[in-house]
Amino acid sequence: MREQVNETNRLASLLDKHALAILSGSIFITLIMVSQLVPFPEFSTEVSDFAPPNESERQIEAIELEFPPQASRIYVNVKSSEQTGNPLSLPLIQDMYNESLAIQSMAEERGVTILSQINVALAIDTIISERDPSKNLMSMSSWNEVIDAVEEGEDCTSLAGETSITAAAGFAAEALVSSDLKFDGLCDYLDGVNNADPTPSAYSTMWIIEASAQDPKEILMPFSLELREYLSEGGSAGANGLVYSVVSEELVSQDINDGTLSNFTSLLAISLLVIVGILALAFRSAVMVSAPLVALTAALSWTYGLVAIGGSEFTVLDIAVAPVILGLGIDYGIHMQKGYERNLSQGMRPSLAWVESFDGLRLALTLSVVTTVTAFLSNALSPIDPLRAFGTTLAIGVVCAFLATTITVGAIHVVFERSTGKSVRNVNNSTKIARKTSAFMDQGLAKVMAVVAILTLSSALISVGRLETSFELTDFLDEDMESMEARDEIYGNYDVEFVKTAIILIDFNDQETIPDDKTIMQSMLGLHSRLVLDENVIRPQNTENSRPQYEGIYTVLRDKLEITPDWGSDFGIELFDGQVGLSSNHQEGDLTAALTLLTEDLTLGDPLRGHTWADRVSRVVAFDNSTGTISHLMIDVSVTAESSVDTDSIADGFQEHASWLESDGNCGCVTYLTGEIIVIESVLDGLFVSQLESTVLSLIASFFVLMALTRRFSTSAVIILPVALAGIWVVGTMALVGLNWNVLTVMITALTIGLGIDYSIHMWRRFEDELDKGADRVHAMSNAYEITGAALMMSAFTTASGFLVLLLSPVPVIQDFGFVSAASVALSLILALFVLPALLLSEAKARGIK
Template sequence: MVEDKHRFSSNFSKYSLPVLLISFLVTFVLAFQLYPLPSFNTEIAEFAPSDSASEAAEEFGIEMGNQTRQILVNVEMKDGGNILSIESLLMQHNDYNKLLSSTPNNGTEIEGIIALSEIINLALHENDGGSNLSSVTDWNDLLERTVPEDLGISEISSNEQILAYGNFVTSAIISNDLVSDGLESWIDDRNTTIDPTPSATSTLWIIDINSDLSPEQSKATQVELRNILNDISLDSNLTYSSISMDIISYDVDESTMKSFALLILLALTVVVVVLSLAFKTITGVLFPLTGLMMALTWTYGLLSAFEVQFTALDVAVAPLVLGLGIDYSIHLQKRYEINRNKGQSTVDAWLNSIQNLALPLSLAVITTVAAFMANLLSPLPPLKSFGISLSLGVVSAFFCSTVIVGCMHVVGERVSGGTLSLASTGSLGDKLAGVMTFQKEQKAIIMIITGLLTVSSVFGAMVIKTEFDLTDFLDEEMPVMELRSDLQDSYDYSSIQMVYVLIEPLGSKYSIESGENLLDSMQYLDDTLPLTKGVVKSSDSSDRTQYNGIYTIIRDALELDPTWGENYNLKLFGDEVGKIDPNQEINLGFALKNLTENNSVGDPLTGSTWQERVNDAALIDNDGEITKLRISIYVNSGTNIENTEIVKDLKDRIDDVSNQLARDGAVVHLTGDMVKIDTVLTGMTNSQVQSTSISLIVSFFVLMLLTRRFTPALVVIAPVGVAAFWVVGSMAALGLQWNVLTIMVSALTIGIGIDYAIHVWRRFEEEIKDSDDNWEAVSKMHSSTGLALLMSAGTTICGFAVLTLSPTPVVREFGLITSLTVFFSVILSLVVLPVLLVESNEN
């Protein structure tokens, strides 16, 4: 038919083959960008936004060494025996020496260790003429050689320093099934008739990684230490199991790499199966599948070419691109089938299909891309990158589905001599048209049920919390996850992390005033830390916490030698450091400078010297001026909610210290993994609100331009908003929380939902022009566009459902929720929206 001849048909036919050849060449070039496969890097530091604290931490790392990274090693006897026996402690000591000798740099990668075997070995060396564990016969012999005669239970209970060390050992590095009755009896009255050997099933090593290593080197070192300890376990009677934030990050990346190809393969398999059921021809499957594979190659290839760092989030890009891309392909091929059945040529049928669907498809792409690009406003770098990746994927899928697949049809028909065609699905469309009868007769019930579900979803949304943990990316059955669970069950302080307080001169100032105001500020912090939730304490009744800073260093030095402080006008008054002469000035920098010249043991837990402790806590020049201070606080982490409370309490304390030190021109920062996670949680919440708001605004703005009336625009977007509420309500019903992927769901629901809504509305508008009967127009819409929507939604749901097969919990949850997103969007567009359109037209 002449009127069906498209004006660009000759040009499209002429250039189809060159376009295909160029596209395949581009695909080939970009595919090379993916060899070797790009690595994934999923670290807390990558998720946290850049701020003044992170910038200060980087500067401190350059001048004082990086913040200490720790690895926890759980040690158990293979036969389940007593881990605290002398024989076991000696094996641990020998294995630790073996670990040091097995590292590439002979142990220089390790800055220190807190381990009971090394604490005891140090005590023997200090108190028994340089002896070591190999000379000890039993616990009775050990105690005789290390415990002073005048030290009993009463003396221990009144000594805050001993209590602090003792509680840390029993709570943090010995399992909570510790039995020490015999040991306490021996110390109390030297009762040698009772065996003083304590017993427990496991102990913990806390290894500090050399702070001079870069974050990348530190991570590699921790992985290497785990491998060495695993090898040592093979030849030992002990089992060593290692965990740290960097090890978890490494395992996340390795797990992501292993599951990445599998998920893409499964998603492509699902697409093939669904397309085969939908079109039943080779071309109906092969052409859109090839186009989508090209879109995937372009997306990941361009990201790799521009050296974008991949994270575990990018695993979700492929199923999303496949799901949305197949939606475009099915709509076009369904319209193409109709045009071909009208007798149009291949090129005219395809171009007319694009022309018929140009408006709904382009608007759907615009709103979807807007939803994803809204993540550029997120303070979290991986979410920004994820938004760009998804947007690039959607645009690539749209271009391949419209242009490349069309070229394939044209070239394919030319090569085959005009014999290729798509199977008809008209009978299915006729059956679907029967839905109109139900809608017409039960429209009141439809609206009532929709309203009830929406209201319940709103209430459900109120109970959903935001969570972020790298372990969300790991299979619960992985060894590192099982170890994490064991630690939580076995130790009172099972998840120790370091939080850092950084103090530096403000602006152009060179140094921090080291007089009485600094001492008072540090005293205030020392007094208030015991009141802060999560900070490791020596005991419930003690006022001391486990941290390293200039105040604890000076206090420990005064406890060891009260006369030392006389040269600096410093003295202990009870448990507080104060001035001997109130009228005389003090200079803490001079006192600390003196301690940097002391190479004796300053910490019986780690074996660190006084010099090492001061260097870790302060940067002091040759004139005794303090240019930087760092306070390292041991904190026991918990759930995200608990950690948020801990960080809030710490920030309140630090704000008070900051206000006090601001008078001397100093600025204070709080940093560390726990603080970064709290920042990520806040950023996730803000990102969700921003992306959802922008998606709604852009969608409504597009509809207003399209309809030029407020009411029709509101009618079309209403089911989209309802779908978003239903998705959130489903999350509440399933007990799911917001995580780094599911926060995208609201914006994704709007992006997908507006696509379906626009298709339904545009088709309804076209049909109503040829009929005065609103419900007849609905019936015709169902038989054509409705069927295409169901087919594309079914394919998209299956593609997203593949993610539920992932070993990664956060990806599984995302796959489930996005599948529900598509389901709710298409149901509301086909069931509720037509009712609203009819009511709007009639009124």
């Protein structure tokens, strides 16, 4: 005992002696770490960053190298500058045509590869030039001339036909023109009605710019930003007759990078002000408020600075790090300062009062920090890089918060007391409520657990099947931001909104024998029939059989045969009732010969994109250079999903298509899935599964840490049980209020475990300390309520208030995170104060403690 007193006095003397040096060192370290954050690193918001590793990734990348690069799409919504104007009027379409050429030149100057531009102006110009090379869109003076230049005996009834041209026209009408399209005059003109005006009209039209996804983002991002600025200023003609709004994944990412930091910084500042107000009411002392606040601000700088020094990339998940560190740090600080107050009231000098406070909390704080760090580090086992980085950053933050609140805050108090000579000595008096609550908990375990069981079962039942996982980058944007306004206009005005891709890669190289032509064509026909029935695939609704929009060898051959029926006769490839098939004079190898011939065909094959037949073939088939046979096929399917929630059924459907090809389809091949929809689905699955696994691992790891430190199974189980219950209750709360999992709320279990373990350990440790002093179990729990319970309530109220400030954010995902985090704090506190005590008292009774 005397040795412990001597050690305490020695540490107090060291703190007295070196307090100023500790404070100066903390400031110096903070300045160094802040320097690593100036300018503040950008957040990474690439969807692919959140995708778990794919065991077939290497094979997919190798196959994709056999084909031209995939497209990164930039969507431009085009309207007339006049409220009642018509962007489809010929002069405005000609303006769009000129802007398309300007954008092409801009891209070439910036080193950006434009694969295609899809808009009505370029499509019409392509068709006019195909019909008569001496004419183009700019040579037309009216829509009458345009129709006369492109029509070949069609009328409105023929627009419901089943050809590649009518399908392309139908797709353009749905995807490129707003849903209020009117073309009655066009029908009248085609029907020969006198003085009919064929000019179509619509509120807006779409312009899709497809850039190469292989271009470095360091080139593509600046180009996208410059493109948006250029078009928002009216393009080359300045304030002309068209108004443009631009959105793309790159622009959304950039807007998140620009908006997330400023938005979250302002909210964090408000949170700190709220915390200051609450601490001021609780301690009524400037130093008691400023000391933990200064220390925790330093801890945040240390955490983010160390991450920056380590070279880790910041992601949107790092938004959640700051409030977690503040929440845990405030908890540590309040417990330390409460003990400091009590010791000052007993006449101790400041340094000794602080060391004695730490000595009394040492075991509880150590347990709390070790278990919390272990829980967070369990994320390091996640296959998703941002989740691994998130867990590591949280663990670093907990250690920084612990060091700042135990060492730096102590040094601040010693320096302050030395300079002012004032000591704050507020004492909390015991209350009857603590005694009555303790007595009830001692006898009411059955009642408490019955209520807990009902609430836990209800939470589980409510959440089952009601929580979806959502991953939308636009969830991080303010509704008033330019990208969101453009996105909302597109969703509101078009029958087909944002086109995404689901790609089936077919590999014949892994097979011992390459399938014959008949097998390949039968499997492609079977896949085509399945895609016809797949409701998730985009299709023009004005065609007889709603032809699915996809690119593959089947659609290339079909479209070529519809335009030139005799083309396939030399290869025994014909149309039979609209379906591509092999005739009796087909010989093995003719399919490869036909596709090879198309690679040399430079005539127009796709009027929307302006691609030749050679372009189309190169995007769907790759040949073995040594044998000349087909080595790989690509099926590029256009799908649309309004939100990431829709991607689940799409991905499942394509998994079934790919499995069918390998089994019943008898393609004699190996299939792989890729494309935007598949990547998004892998992100959704990866986030949910990874977080579920890390949560379970966190609880298991924390339990074994508690076992190692307490050496009592029953005590460890009692401490960890309320933490697990808090996680279930939080999930039930989310389901009850209609929230879904997103990239931030999916982290809530980590926060719940971190806070819940901390609260539980403090209550348990205080209860054990009071028992060691000779108190009976009811009085021991009463004292724990009085001392630690009061501190926990103050800590939880402060932390929850800080989280609730996030509801002021204009960004939905941050609002959700603020609400769920505050709920997590409240539920963790409730379980620590009203469930854990009943379990501890029961466990003490079982040990024979009176």
